Amino acid sequence: MSTDKKLKVTIDNISVEVPAGTTILQAARQIGGDVAPPTMCYYSSLENSGGKCRTCLVEVSKGSENDPRPMPKLMASCKTTVMDGMEVKNITSERVIEARQGVTEFLLLNHPLDCPVCDQAGECDLQDLSYAHGESGTRTEFSRRTFEPEDIGPNIQLHMNRCIMCFRCVMLADQLTDKREHGIFNRGEKAQITTGISKALDNEFIGNVIDVCPVGALTDKTFRFKQRVWFTKPMEAHRDCPTCSGKVRLWMRGEEVFRVTGRKDEWGEVKEFICNTCRFDKKKTSDWIIEGPTLVERHSVIAQGHYAGTVGTAEQPVYIDRVIGKEPRLLMDIHDVSEVNKPNIKLSELPGPAHSDDFNKKEEEM
Secondary structure, eight states, X not given: OOTTXXXXXXXXTEEEEEETTOBHHHHHHHHOGGGXXXXXXXXXXXXXXXXXXXXXEEEEEEOOSSOOOOOSSOEETXXXXXXXXXXXXXXXXXXHHHXXXXXXXXXXXXOOSOGGGOTTTTSOHHHHHHHHHOOSSOOOOSOOOOOOOEEXXXXXXXXXXXXXXXXXXXXXXXXXXXXXXXXXXXXXXXXXXXXXXXXXXXXTXXXXXXXXXXXXXXXXXXXXXXXXGGGSEEEEEEOOOSSSOOEEEEEEETTEEEXXXXXXXXXXXXXXXXXXXXXXXXXXXXXXXXXXXXXXXXXXXXXXXXXXXXXXXXXXXXXXXXXXXXXXXXXXXXXXXXXXXXXXXXXXXXSSOOOHHHHHHHHHHO
């Protein structure tokens, strides 16, 4: 039997051929759009990630051509490999939608409502998940779980109250760094990410735990409370770095660099991990060769009004039409609703940060 044989799998009425050993999640990402289940713990570049958060559950309505029986339980798409002829339901399954709402409610039981002060706001996977599948209220009457603040070094801020125990940061430290100072202590509701003896996380690549954290549990102290991400413009840049690839994303406002992160793909995963020197120490434009603005591909507040030709909304109807056969739900245009920014004024054409004088000047010229 040839090892190059492709397996056909149908997800939400869309068929795709993938190599043997491909998971349902990987196959769904090849299709893209809303067909791809959300993830909170899976990270393609980290071995053994996934299978913990249960947000990517799907319904396998047909096991394979040889065994067409459906799987009785919802399966974690990040851990379930495809079979030839398999049929899967994601957004077309009521069972999946109901289960995802339950998982979201569970993740929010202990999560604090501090989005207004959290540096992760605007690029938080849990925010996206709760917006799509969460409820407006809570059914629990118990107090939220809390932890004492812990100092883990000069560059990384740990907010254990926000942690959802996805284990990404622990796996990254195991697989990317020479030594690991932090891990998971205790069990059940007492489980927490900690160093045990308040030791600083000082490995040269440990700053990448900030990028892989899906919530605001690990944030950049050098960026702390300085700016909202939707007020900054992400720019692709690189430098000749002896430690890492030097390919980064600068988050700028005007000529000021507020923070440096790794470049992420459309699924929010870092393409190449960067060193601490690039992340924390190089905060001047003169340190970098700036390539140009980032093409923001996902629906995000970061994309609002910043760039011409932003990829996103135009692609989604293709998938939705093919999946459910009706018009997609349209995202609210925050500018039209709030009447803050005029839709005929393109912020990307302004030479610097937008303010009232620029808008009045533009309107007078028109």
